[in-house]
Amino acid sequence: MAVARSDSELAAFLDEALPAEQMARLERELRKSDGLRRRLANLSRRRDQGLHSVGEIWRRNRLSCPTRRQLGGFVLRTLDDATAKYVDFHIRTVGCRLCAANLTDLEQAADAQPETASRRRKFFQSSAGLLTR
Numbered sequence: 001m002a003v004a005r006s007d008s009e010l011a012a013f014l015d016e017a018l019p020a021e022q023m024a025r026l027e028r029e030l031r032k033s034d035g036l037r038r039r040l041a042n043l044s045r046r047r048d049q050g051l052h053s054v055g056e057i058w059r060r061n062r063l064s065c066p067t068r069r070q071l072g073g074f075v076l077r078t079l080d081d082a083t084a085k086y087v088d089f090h091i092r093t094v095g096c097r098l099c100a101a102n103l104t105d106l107e108q109a110a111d112a113q114p115e116t117a118s119r120r121r122k123f124f125q126s127s128a129g130l131l132t133r
Contacts (some may be wrong), residue, residue, distance in 0.1 A: 003029070005026065005029070005036065005039075007039075007043055009026070010026075010039060010040050010043050011043060011047070011059070012059070013026050013027075013040070014040070014043070014044055014047070015059060015060060016097065017059065017096070017097065019095060019097075020097075047060075062096075062098065064090065064094075064096075065090065065096060065098065065099050066083075066086070066087045066090060066099060068102055068106070070083060070087060071087065071099065071102050071103050071106055072106050074087045074088075074103065075103065075106045075107055075110050076110070087099075091103060
């Protein structure tokens with residue numbers, strides 16, 4: 001049974017802004033429905049012709065997304081409370097996949113820092129006697 005899809009949901013699909021499960025479900029529906037594919041194509045064409053709403057421009061340009069620097073501050077817990085709450089809301093409640101991916105990348109980089117520092121120290125210690133002045 002096909003679910004009625006709104007233009008805003010189809011636009012979110014084009015922007016890859018839906019949760020992964022919903023993206024996969026909608027993609028399966030698109031494969032089966034000529035009418036839904038036509039609607040998506042028309043919506044895409046309309047967007048490419050410059051017929052945008054303020055909401056579409058806001059979502060498409062990710063104007064509500066925190067910067068990578070703010071996401072890094074979130075990982076390091078250096079943000080003020082209001083900004084930290086907004087970043088948390090944006091990722092966990094709004095479910096921004098791009099910011100969640102950036103956050104995961106920054107968390108992995110932060111986890112690798114002690115290992116990198118240890119490796120550098122070992123390299124320096126092993127070559128300290130070989131350096132000339």
